[in-house]
Amino acid sequence: MPKNHKNTMMELIDALWFKRRDIISDGFDESLKYISKIIPLKIHKIPSGTKCWTWTVPEKWSVKEAYIEEVSGKRILDLNDHPLHVMSYSLPVNKIIGKKELLKHLRSRPDMPKAIPFEFKYYERDWGFCIQHEKLKELSKEKYKVFIDSKFEKGNLKVGDCTIRGKSKKTIVLVSHLCHPCQANDDLAGVSILVDLAKEISRRNNFYTYKFLFLPETIGSVAYLSGNEKIIPNLKYGIFLEMPGNNNNLTLQLSRQGNTKIDRIAKKIMQNKCPNLKIGGFREIVRNDEMVFNGPGVDIPMVSISRWPYSEYHTSGDSPKIISVEKMKEAKKTVLDILRAFENEISDKDYVPKRTFKGPVFLSGYGLWIDWRKNKKLNQNVEKIMLRLEGDKSVFDIADELNMDFKEVLEYVDKFFKKGLIKKI
Numbered sequence: 001m002p003k004n005h006k007n008t009m010m011e012l013i014d015a016l017w018f019k020r021r022d023i024i025s026d027g028f029d030e031s032l033k034y035i036s037k038i039i040p041l042k043i044h045k046i047p048s049g050t051k052c053w054t055w056t057v058p059e060k061w062s063v064k065e066a067y068i069e070e071v072s073g074k075r076i077l078d079l080n081d082h083p084l085h086v087m088s089y090s091l092p093v094n095k096i097i098g099k100k101e102l103l104k105h106l107r108s109r110p111d112m113p114k115a116i117p118f119e120f121k122y123y124e125r126d127w128g129f130c131i132q133h134e135k136l137k138e139l140s141k142e143k144y145k146v147f148i149d150s151k152f153e154k155g156n157l158k159v160g161d162c163t164i165r166g167k168s169k170k171t172i173v174l175v176s177h178l179c180h181p182c183q184a185n186d187d188l189a190g191v192s193i194l195v196d197l198a199k200e201i202s203r204r205n206n207f208y209t210y211k212f213l214f215l216p217e218t219i220g221s222v223a224y225l226s227g228n229e230k231i232i233p234n235l236k237y238g239i240f241l242e243m244p245g246n247n248n249n250l251t252l253q254l255s256r257q258g259n260t261k262i263d264r265i266a267k268k269i270m271q272n273k274c275p276n277l278k279i280g281g282f283r284e285i286v287r288n289d290e291m292v293f294n295g296p297g298v299d300i301p302m303v304s305i306s307r308w309p310y311s312e313y314h315t316s317g318d319s320p321k322i323i324s325v326e327k328m329k330e331a332k333k334t335v336l337d338i339l340r341a342f343e344n345e346i347s348d349k350d351y352v353p354k355r356t357f358k359g360p361v362f363l364s365g366y367g368l369w370i371d372w373r374k375n376k377k378l379n380q381n382v383e384k385i386m387l388r389l390e391g392d393k394s395v396f397d398i399a400d401e402l403n404m405d406f407k408e409v410l411e412y413v414d415k416f417f418k419k420g421l422i423k424k425i
């Protein structure tokens, strides 16, 4: 599908969408390589068979040839006509079977008779073909030859990681998945926007560190996080960007916590700028890798931005034809605005306070006492803030350590400044 796009996001989609990007596959690796020519990418490799928490990394899978033929040799379906014709991670098969058995191994979409569904069986061993529903009526014989020349072998699950270091180690992680053969919106569109964003963000001076991850869905997140547990405490917030290129309005799915800073900022930005915005709770709009990042034992607040649902999902209809450049740009700008809001809120206002006082400050004498009836949390943290004014932590760090709102701590520490109790360094 060579097209003359000027938009770099569409170029990436055109270049990669038709590849066989199964979760561990040559097509996936080639796609990561393509991205690594646009942005610097560290590639994490996790070998097949590796135990990752309760999961195990599957084998690499490839397929050379697959078809269904009548016994006479008349071909009914051929992998060469469309890569989706064979179920991803299908077992090899070479036999003559009855029509009844064949039908058990065929997947079609009665609601979309012209579409070839995208189907996979990563963890259960089975074989299967995917076929246009309207083609089923051509199956008039009693016996068929089924042939799939696929291979399972040891390989490496790969995760592309573009980390852009900011002043703080505190990291916002942005995730999209690069797997799914021949699917454009799910989720190459997300990948493409994040690649463009990474390029743009790397040219700025940032307060936060940004980590962009391009991975195979679910198992990629599990493999990456289980192998990098020590960095999890630095991953403060996350955005999962998926299916952002079709013509629907944007939707926002909140984090599991539902009211963290990323939820509040995303809500505020998107309510102002996105027409007819739909907002839903965790796992109520779309279900994906946020279950890993925001799930048990990890729990990084992660919102999910998408244009879900759309009818072409997981079918041959999910091609660049349904991707709108304008919608891609809108989604990119939305994420960028959210990140900017994070940056502006903190980077302009943050400073390192150093005390000039000795002994505990006489709070009520300086008008610094906080009534517990009015603000219990701040009241309980007043001394903890006072003990952190040694010139080695910024206001942001203090707020973060105490799990408090940055603005609230800033307002309070500013009062110390106005009374001459701290210097700004």
Ligand SMILES: [Zn+2]
Binding pocket: 180, 186, 314
């Ligand atoms: Zn999908």
